[in-house]
Amino acid sequence: MQLISAALWSTYRIFVAYILSLAFGIFYGVSASSGPRREKIMIAILDILQSVPILGFFPVAIAFFAAIFRGQRIGLELAAIFLIFTSQAWNIAFGVYETVKTLPRELVEVSKAFNFSQTFTIQRIYLPAMVPTIVFNSGVSMANGWYFLMASEIITLGSQEVKLPGLGSSMMNYLAQGNILGVVMCIGTIVLINALLQMLIFRPLVKWSELFQYNAVGTAPEWPAVADVLFDFGKALKVDTFLVKLVSIGTKKLSQAAKYAFYVVGAALVGGLGYLIYWLFSPPYPSNILSQIPAALTVTTMRVVAAVVVSVLLALPFVIRSVKNVEAAQNIYSLASILGSIPAVVFYPPIVALGGRAYMEPLSILLLLTGSFWYALFNMSKGAMLLPGVLTEMAQVFNIKGWLYYKNILIPAILPPLITGALTAWGGAWNASIVAEHVQFGDKVYSIPGIGALLVQSTADTKALLLIVLCMTALIVLVNMLFWRPWYSKAAEKYNITE
Amino acid sequence: MTAVTLLELKNLNLTFKEKGKELSVLEDISFTLDEGEFLCLVGPSGSGKSTILRIISGILNQYTGEVLYKGQPNPQPNPNVSMVFQSFALIPWLTVQENIELVLEARGMTPRQRVRTALKYIDMVGLDSFEDAYPRELSGGMKQRVGIARALAVEPEILLMDEPFSSLDVLTAADLREQVVNLWLEKRLPLKSVLMVTHNMEEAVFLADRILVLSARPGHIIGEISVDLPRPRDSRDKAFEEILDKVYSMILSSRLKS
Amino acid sequence: MHKMDVPLPKARVSEVLGLLEILDDEGGHVDLYRLGRTLGHDIDELISTIETAQLFGLVDVDNGDVVFTEVGKQFTDQDMEERKRYISESLSKLPYMVELLTALAESEEHSVDMEFLERIIDGEYSEREIKYFVRNILDWARFAELIWVDSDEQTIHLETEEEEEQEENENNSQQDYQQEQ
Ligand SMILES: Nc1ncnc2c1ncn2[C@@H]1O[C@H](COP(=O)(O)OP(=O)(O)O)[C@@H](O)[C@H]1O
Ligand SMILES: [Mg+2]
Numbered sequence: 001m002q003l004i005s006a007a008l009w010s011t012y013r014i015f016v017a018y019i020l021s022l023a024f025g026i027f028y029g030v031s032a033s034s035g036p037r038r039e040k041i042m043i044a045i046l047d048i049l050q051s052v053p054i055l056g057f058f059p060v061a062i063a064f065f066a067a068i069f070r071g072q073r074i075g076l077e078l079a080a081i082f083l084i085f086t087s088q089a090w091n092i093a094f095g096v097y098e099t100v101k102t103l104p105r106e107l108v109e110v111s112k113a114f115n116f117s118q119t120f121t122i123q124r125i126y127l128p129a130m131v132p133t134i135v136f137n138s139g140v141s142m143a144n145g146w147y148f149l150m151a152s153e154i155i156t157l158g159s160q161e162v163k164l165p166g167l168g169s170s171m172m173n174y175l176a177q178g179n180i181l182g183v184v185m186c187i188g189t190i191v192l193i194n195a196l197l198q199m200l201i202f203r204p205l206v207k208w209s210e211l212f213q214y215n216a217v218g219t220a221p222e223w224p225a226v227a228d229v230l231f232d233f234g235k236a237l238k239v240d241t242f243l244v245k246l247v248s249i250g251t252k253k254l255s256q257a258a259k260y261a262f263y264v265v266g267a268a269l270v271g272g273l274g275y276l277i278y279w280l281f282s283p284p285y286p287s288n289i290l291s292q293i294p295a296a297l298t299v300t301t302m303r304v305v306a307a308v309v310v311s312v313l314l315a316l317p318f319v320i321r322s323v324k325n326v327e328a329a330q331n332i333y334s335l336a337s338i339l340g341s342i343p344a345v346v347f348y349p350p351i352v353a354l355g356g357r358a359y360m361e362p363l364s365i366l367l368l369l370t371g372s373f374w375y376a377l378f379n380m381s382k383g384a385m386l387l388p389g390v391l392t393e394m395a396q397v398f399n400i401k402g403w404l405y406y407k408n409i410l411i412p413a414i415l416p417p418l419i420t421g422a423l424t425a426w427g428g429a430w431n432a433s434i435v436a437e438h439v440q441f442g443d444k445v446y447s448i449p450g451i452g453a454l455l456v457q458s459t460a461d462t463k464a465l466l467l468i469v470l471c472m473t474a475l476i477v478l479v480n481m482l483f484w485r486p487w488y489s490k491a492a493e494k495y496n497i498t499e
Numbered sequence: 500m501t502a503v504t505l506l507e508l509k510n511l512n513l514t515f516k517e518k519g520k521e522l523s524v525l526e527d528i529s530f531t532l533d534e535g536e537f538l539c540l541v542g543p544s545g546s547g548k549s550t551i552l553r554i555i556s557g558i559l560n561q562y563t564g565e566v567l568y569k570g571q572p573n574p575q576p577n578p579n580v581s582m583v584f585q586s587f588a589l590i591p592w593l594t595v596q597e598n599i600e601l602v603l604e605a606r607g608m609t610p611r612q613r614v615r616t617a618l619k620y621i622d623m624v625g626l627d628s629f630e631d632a633y634p635r636e637l638s639g640g641m642k643q644r645v646g647i648a649r650a651l652a653v654e655p656e657i658l659l660m661d662e663p664f665s666s667l668d669v670l671t672a673a674d675l676r677e678q679v680v681n682l683w684l685e686k687r688l689p690l691k692s693v694l695m696v697t698h699n700m701e702e703a704v705f706l707a708d709r710i711l712v713l714s715a716r717p718g719h720i721i722g723e724i725s726v727d728l729p730r731p732r733d734s735r736d737k738a739f740e741e742i743l744d745k746v747y748s749m750i751l752s753s754r755l756k757s
Numbered sequence: 758m759h760k761m762d763v764p765l766p767k768a769r770v771s772e773v774l775g776l777l778e779i780l781d782d783e784g785g786h787v788d789l790y791r792l793g794r795t796l797g798h799d800i801d802e803l804i805s806t807i808e809t810a811q812l813f814g815l816v817d818v819d820n821g822d823v824v825f826t827e828v829g830k831q832f833t834d835q836d837m838e839e840r841k842r843y844i845s846e847s848l849s850k851l852p853y854m855v856e857l858l859t860a861l862a863e864s865e866e867h868s869v870d871m872e873f874l875e876r877i878i879d880g881e882y883s884e885r886e887i888k889y890f891v892r893n894i895l896d897w898a899r900f901a902e903l904i905w906v907d908s909d910e911q912t913i914h915l916e917t918e919e920e921e922e923q924e925e926n927e928n929n930s931q932q933d934y935q936q937e938q
Contacts, residue, residue: 110588113582220635518884698801744790
């Protein structure tokens with residue numbers, strides 16, 4: 001009974017956050033793609049947001065919400081939803097942005113040549129065209145939301161720990177009591193909820209969403225019942241009019257008043273940020289921590305890189321199975337969504353306690369993997385599905401097999417999605433690193449050196465905390481800019497298989 | 500019988516900006532489209548043929564010069580103008596019938612009228628029994644039939660066609676050209692004139708009453724040729740070959756120093 | 758200034774050689790529209806091929822006919838070696854090739870970036886047109902064995918004079934050419 005109520009609480013948080021993410025993602029993605037100037041700014045911001053390790057700045061966010069609502073429950077509820085939101089929204093926004101950017105010019109021209117009104121165009125062209133990316137990213141976002149659920153339900157406010165009712169906090173309680181059965185039940189419930197979501201909603205929708213792909217060939221997929229239900233439900237709640245409004249506001253040029261407001265808010269933000277940075281870098285310096293940052297960053301980077309490499313290697317066999325095999329790809333997608341939703345963060349502490357400090361190093365990399373592997377898998381198998389058949393047929397005809405096949409055909413052909421997979425795995429691993437290096441179980445503390453450990457140890461010192469998050473984010477953004485993106489565009493050009 | 504001018508283009512000029520460079524695309528384009536006329540624009544690719552059609556249909560509006568419809572400034576967009584696209588431009592998530600109904604709905608037709616009109620034009624282009632198929636399930640020729648049915652369904656006076664047969668294989672293109680000629684000759688439609696763009700010169704002679712020849716970018720009109728041949732035309736006809744030769748000579752003489 | 762002022766190759770080697778073959782079969786002159794029919798009445802291919810053949814002085818247009826020039830007739834009867842020599846000579850005289858070859862000769866490693874060529878021919882052309890001209894210039898210059906191209910590095914290199922290497926390259930390009938046909 002308690003389990004059911006906990007499950008309902010958690011599900012409610014995840015869904016509220018998901019719906020907010022969806023609305024935000026559509027609005028942000030559409031706005032970013034409707035003007036070159038705002039595109040530059042908004043995509044840069046999104047890049048940074050995506051790189052901020054969520055768990056790192058969570059204490060700051062809680063403090064913020066708690067302050068606004070003076071420690072009332074609603075403030076904590078909002079803080080939890082906000083954390084889940086930050087794990088779900090960015091990828092949806094990116095997906096929508098890319099879809100609108102690459103919307104075939106002809107479709108836009110049809111709407112103009114046949115005199116469609118703006119509302120009609122949004123409703124009949126833009127929104128349907130977003131369906132595939134929204135469905136795909138919803139699966140990813142759901143898994144993500146459950147993964148971070150844990151952290152969102154246990155909130156540390158100063159010295160006091162507040163627990164919001166839900167599966168995450170229940171699991172923590174069971175763990176503290178040493179009630180293994182309880183923990184297993186909680187995990188089972190999470191898996192069950194996600195399996196049901198997959199089976200009843202996302203799997204049929206993924207299949208169906210192929211209908212909205214522009215260059216698809218072959219027979220069209222059928223309309224599943226769940227799509228009809230969602231449509232009727234959406235109509236009844238006037239979701240469609242809301243979405244049309246959202247998109248049309250997003251595409252609008254800023255009015256003069258809005259522009260001023262935008263500048264004022266922008267200036268305030270820049271000012272606030274400037275002050276924050278001034279405050280961060282003005283004495284007194286948390287110098288003992290500052291001096292530890294470079295070394296700590298280096299160690300953690302090494303672990304993260306290891307996790308990324310292992311993730312990609314582990315994902316390869318699955319990806320190979322899904323080449324030209326839509327069925328297999330969809331199975332992998334569903335499985336990844338279900339398993340990826342298990343908050344490994346929860347049972348990490350007892351496992352570390354079991355293994356002891358000696359095994360913590362490999363165990364920490366294992367935890368990073370739970371945060372990174374699914375991303376690699378999601379993105380890589382999506383790319384493999386789109387591999388043109390001629391390549392694999394050619395390999396068969398010329399009997400190109402084994403290493404030669406992988407090295408010269410398969411890997412180059414899936415290199416762009418492989419890089420995307422590695423890039424997202426890289427972000428996921430960083431996120432997990434925050435909880436991987438410093439663990440408290442019972443009254444025992446286990447710790448290995450690293451930026452995550454440093455961060456957890458300095459939660460009490462806001463200045464140090466912010467500095468650490470800032471350094472981490474800067475490193476991630478820099479590597480994205482200097483390494484991943486150039487590599488991606490080079491690969492996308494060289495191994496462009498659609499040509 | 501004096502021909503009534505339906506559409507008139509006066510001194511159309513257009514430059515695109517690309518990476519800070521100004522590219523002149525259209526240079527002083529002037530011509531008229533008369534009622535009852537099938538006019539073809541031929542020119543090499545990049546000469547601005549599609550751009551001219553985009554201007555007339557209202558997709559594009561940053562040009563200088565005038566476009567007059569029945570002597571008045573061309574309304575943007577003009578509901579009496581409709582368009583067939585080179586790459587079909589069908590909406591993949593809508594069936595054949597839904598694709599056609601969509602443009603009718605945009606014109607504010609009631610659901611019952613929509614269904615009736617859509618089915619009528621599906622029938623006219625010979626696609627009955629395919630109304631529930633999705634575009635992905637159709638061959639190129641069938642897709643373009645849907646494109647034509649959609650363009651005709653809004654019952655325009657002027658039909659614009661942008662290289663409608665160039666994405667099709669030779670035989671399919673020949674077949675569809677015949678059908679377009681038949682539709683045009685039957686005169687059952689409210690359609691008054693057709694303006695078609697192509698870079699296939701035989702196609703132009705086969706279909707057009709008059710051919711306008713466009714130069715390479717920046718496109719300007721090199722000359723025009725009337726095709727006074729009875730329809731249906733035969734490309735092995737002596738008179739046909741003579742006109743074709745004239746078109747070739749006109750295009751090449753402007754380009755090649757001899 | 759109009760684009761006709763600088764003669765840029767609008768067609769590839771194989772297209773022009775094909776045109777010469779047809780002309781040879783037809784006894785040295787062919788009706789424009791008959792040639793058009795052979796090419797499926799595609800105006801682009803027809804114009805660009807004739808224009809490029811004219812650029813090298815191989816054909817003329819006369820009264821609705823395409824005809825061999827003196828040089829063109831000779832060229833068609835020659836073997837590949839001599840053809841390459843002829844193209845090499847006339848290509849080297851074109852202003853943008855002069856500029857390219859000078860830059861190649863002066864650079865330390867006898868190589869320049871692909872963008873260098875793009876910059877030379879940059880005029881009132883669109884991105885697409887420039888890409889297309891660069892592709893064709895490289896096609897002709899490789900055929901003439903004036904340069905070689907490193908596609909991975911996107912660089913253009915001067916063809917070296919060393920006996921051995923040249924011979925090998927010659928064989929290669931001859932094979933390439935025959936495959937294209
Ligand atoms: N939106 C645009 N921005 C910049 N250049 C364009 C744009 N649309 C077309 N062009 C350029 O204008 C020229 C004419 O294009 P188009 O009308 O499509 O030619 P055609 O249909 O005759 O092949 C081309 O050189 C093309 O590159
Ligand atoms: Mg065009």
